[in-house]
Structure formats: structure tokens, C-alpha cells
Amino acid sequence: MKGTLSMSKTVAKQKKTVITRKELAKQKVLIAWSAVFVIYGFIFCYLPLAGWLMAFENYKNKTGLLHSKWVGLEKFKFLFSDVTFLKVIRNTFCMGTLNLIFTTLTAIIFAILLNEFRLLRAKKVVQTISYLPHFLSWIIVTGILNDALSSTGIINELLIKFGLVKDSVPFFSIPALFWPIVTFAHVWKETGWNAIIYLSAITSIDPCLYEAASIDGAGRWGKIKNVTLPGIRPTIIILLIMNMGNLLNAGFEVQYLLGNGLVKSVSDTIDIYVLTWGISQNDYSLGTAAGIFKSVVSIVIIVVANQIAKRRSGERLF
Secondary structure, eight states: OHHHHHHHHHHHHHHHHHHHHHHHHHTHHHHHHHHHHHHHHIIIIIGGGGGGGGGGEEOOTTTOTTTSEEOTTHHHHHHHHOHHHHHHHHHHHHHHHHHHHHHHHHHHHHHHHHHTOOOHHHHHHHHHHHHGGGGSOHHHHHHHHHHHHSTTSHHHHHHHHTTSOSSOOOGGGOHHHHHHHHHHHHHHHHHHHHHHHHHHHHHTSOHHHHHHHHHTTOOHHHHIIIIIHHHHHHHHHHHHHHHHTTTTOOOSHHHHHHOOTTSHHHHOOHHHHHHIIIIISOOHHHHHHHHHHHHHHHHHHHHHHHHHHHHHTSOOOO
């Protein structure tokens, strides 16, 4: 009896092996393409992490990565004792939070409004126009902002014409206005593109739910509240978790291009700090330490956000 059971187990294992090999043979094209991307990711994403060693050295170009003087955590101690770096962290986190909140809200609202369009042609035209700014470079976007918000720009002309102000407002010279300007730039550029995912999630909702809501007497707002929003809730949570990791990726181009000496205290981000110390002053070790800090904090934020979402709603990224 025992011999029969062992033989049956061996045959079952052999069958599983055969089936697995057949499946691999069928999927060989997909496996080959997957291998290309895995190799690409390893070479360009993981292999460069060896450069993190610079953060623990007093790196010099002459001595190289393996022969520079080891300093341990000295660069990290300098970072957290530097008042400028602490301000940079504040700026980056605040701008990242504002970008996350407003780009998410506007994308959800815009997707719901697009879904309520009854004219298919109008819906396609509006959607196409809305996501075109995503393909513009930040240089073009900041150029448009500079022209619109300059002392002779259209915004100041309208404000003066309607009697809201007497003289033109120097938008880029007022620190309190810098974060709202950056947030508006991100919202204008990315709302249409971000709304595509939410719109796809809305179209996947079962139409029978809307019919049932209509039978129960629900109007448009009732359907949005009781059918649409609960239907896209998992998508919202997953995207929020993913985007939480970008809180310290508030941007580089827009702050660097729109910033100036008058708003430097609120415009500098971690990326600009890395550029200043790592390249302009040739302190690659300090720049690398700042980059490691940003990466580690981003990972921690994603893990914490994932655990909170798992406990509160059951949705999770991993």
C-alpha cells in the first residue's frame, strides 16, 4: 500500500513537471521579453546602488570609490545638523503633500465629470485636450507660467482691469505664493492624464448597479455617491499608496526654474540640495547621503501607508 502511494506521488510530480515545461515552452516569447526588462532594471536600477558607498566615504575623484577615506555616518550627521537641509525637507514634504492631495482630488472629480458626459464626441474632445499638457516639458510649462504671472502678464492685467489690485502683483517674489503656484502647475499638467486610470475604473463598474440605483430613486449625485465612488475606491487606495512614496519627490525642474533668491527659503527641494552639494561643490558623498535619506524615507512611507490601508479598508499594495 505504501509503495503504491509513493509511486502515485512520483507520477504526479513528473506530470506537474511536464505540464510546467510545456507552459514555459508556450510562453517562451513572453519570458524572453520579461528577461530583457529584468536585465535592464538590474543594470540601470539596482547595479548603480553600489554608488551608495560614497555616502560613507570622503569620496574623491582621484582615489575613486574603493580607495576613498571611510568616514562612516559623518555625512549623515552633517545633514541633520544643517539648518538648510531641514528647511529643504520641510519644503519638499509640504510641496509633495500639496501635489498629492490636489492632483488626486482633481483627477477623481474630473474623471467623474467626464463619465457624466452624455455626448460621446464632446467627451473624447475634452479628454484629449485635458491630457495633452502631460506631454509638455516642464520648461514649456514654467515658461507659460512666467508669461502669465509676470508683471505684464494676463493674470495681472485681469486683476487690474477688474479692480482687484491697483498695481501688478510680483507673484514670483512672494514666498507665500510659491507653493500654490507649484501645486497649480502640477494640477494643470497632470489632472487629465491621472484621470484616465480613474475613468477606466469607472467604466468597469457593472451598469446594473446604476440601473438598480435609478429604480431606487437615486439621482446623479446619489449614483456618484453610492455606486461610482465605492466602485473606484480600491483604485483610489492603491494609487494613493503608490503615490505616497513620491511625497519627497516634489520635483526638481519646476522649483529650479521658477525659484529665485527671493523665494529660495521655500523653493529649494532635496533634489536641488543634492545638485548644489553633489555637483556644484563637488561633495558627492553629501549629495549621495541626501539621496539615500530620500529613498529610505519614501520606502518607509509606502510600507506604513500600505499597513494602514490594509487595516482600515482591506486594500493593500503588497
